[in-house]
Amino acid sequence: MTEFKQYHDGTETELKFHTQTCIYFCQCDAMHRLSFFELFRILSDAAVEDYNQRGMSWQMLYENNFGILLSRQSIRFHKMPMANQKITINTWEEKCQPLQFVRNFQIVDTETDKIEIIASNNQTSWNNVVISMIESCLKSNEQGD
Numbered sequence: 809m810t811e812f813k814q815y816h817d818g819t820e821t822e823l824k825f826h827t828q829t830c831i832y833f834c835q836c837d838a839m840h841r842l843s844f845f846e847l848f849r850i851l852s853d854a855a856v857e858d859y860n861q862r863g864m865s866w867q868m869l870y871e872n873n874f875g876i877l878l879s880r881q882s883i884r885f886h887k888m889p890m891a892n893q894k895i896t897i898n899t900w901e902e903k904c905q906p907l908q909f910v911r912n913f914q915i916v917d918t919e920t921d922k923i924e925i926i927a928s929n930n931q932t933s934w935n936n937v938v939i940s941m942i943e944s945c946l947k948s949n950e951q952g953d
Contacts, residue, residue, distance in 0.1 A: 810830065810894070812827070812828040812830070813826070813827075813828050814826065814827045814828070814857065814861075816826075816858075816861070818900070822900070822901040823862075823900065823901075824898055824899070825854065825857070825858035825861070825898070825899050825900065826896055826897070826898050827854050827896070827897050827898075827899075828891070828894065828895070828896045828897075828918055829850065829894070829895060829897070830894050830895075831846075831889050831890060831891055831892065831893045831894075831895065832890065832891070832892075833891045833892070835891075836890070836891045840887060840890050840891040841888040841889070841890055841891075842889040842890070842891075847883075847889070848881065850897065851881070851899075851913055852878060852899065854897045854899050854913070855878075855911055855913075858899060859876070864876075868928055871891055876909070879908075885892060889915065891918065893915065893919075894917070894918040894919050895915050895917060895918055896915070896916050896918045897913060897914070897915055898913065898914040898915075898916065899911060899912065899913045899914075900912055
């Protein structure tokens with residue numbers, strides 16, 4: 809049985825999170841390539857786990873009347889991850905702006921002797937929101953306003 813690792817490295821100001829996983833057949837399209845839906849899920853899960861391990865779980869954010877929403881993603885592929893491929897996702901916060909985090913990702917093949925970059929220069933924007941604002945919008949939509 810394969811064991812997949814998760815770990816942080818770097819300094820506090822340049823902290824990187826690494827998580828290993830395998831691409832399973834059920835996550836792929838008819839050509840055995842990772843589907844875009846599953847790719848975005850894997851990247852989001854890596855970012856969420858990084859925040860969880862650093863003490864910013866959704867529960868903590870909610871209790872403090874905050875949330876983080878993914879607002880956009882940009883990905884440059886060198887080649888698409890394939891079924892049964894073991895990959896490592898490296899992610900880090902590139903910069904913090906008011907009400908927004910910009911997060912980078914890199915996907916590498918875990919099993920090759922050299923680091924084979926599958927995707928790089930990937931950026932996502934995560935916006936901080938106040939939960940009461942979201943709840944207000946939801947109530948407004950329910951009432952047909």
